[in-house]
Amino acid sequence: MADKQKYKRSKQRERIYSLLCSTKDHPTATWIYSELKKEFNNLSLGTVYRNINILVDQKKIQRLQSGSSFDRFDGNVETHYHFICEKCGKIEDLPCVVLPELNAVVNTNTGYHTEKHRLDFYGFCFSCSAQ
Ligand SMILES: [Zn+2]
Numbered sequence: 001m002a003d004k005q006k007y008k009r010s011k012q013r014e015r016i017y018s019l020l021c022s023t024k025d026h027p028t029a030t031w032i033y034s035e036l037k038k039e040f041n042n043l044s045l046g047t048v049y050r051n052i053n054i055l056v057d058q059k060k061i062q063r064l065q066s067g068s069s070f071d072r073f074d075g076n077v078e079t080h081y082h083f084i085c086e087k088c089g090k091i092e093d094l095p096c097v098v099l100p101e102l103n104a105v106v107n108t109n110t111g112y113h114t115e116k117h118r119l120d121f122y123g124f125c126f127s128c129s130a131q
Pocket residue numbers: 085086087088089090124125126127128129
């Protein structure tokens with residue numbers, strides 16, 4: 001059975017997905033929960049996590065593991081790079097900078113078959129470097 005058919009449709013999951021696609025803020029599960037709590041008054045944080053995991057499994061969204069802090073989620077699954085502010089924790093998409101040839105470099109050096117890669121740049125955003 002194809003991944004996409006493995007799960008029953010869920011109104012809540014559809015809203016989580018559309019919410020993630022409508023923001024560029026790479027939110028946490030807690031943020032999603034507080035947004036959707038207004039719409040679904042019996043929603044629990046556990047339900048949000050479960051649906052997020054299904055969406056990750058279906059490759060409709062991606063999980064951005066960020067070390068010690070909470071996981072953040074991204075409705076954009078195309079290859080794109082992130083800038084992460086080390087002070088305020090903001091995660092921003094970096095437009096127009098993708099280096100597909102990096103996959104080939106890895107393949108040449110390892111013999112592996114790379115399908116995708118992720119790249120995070122760390123530093124300080126405008127408002128944090130102005131302080
Ligand atoms: Zn910042």
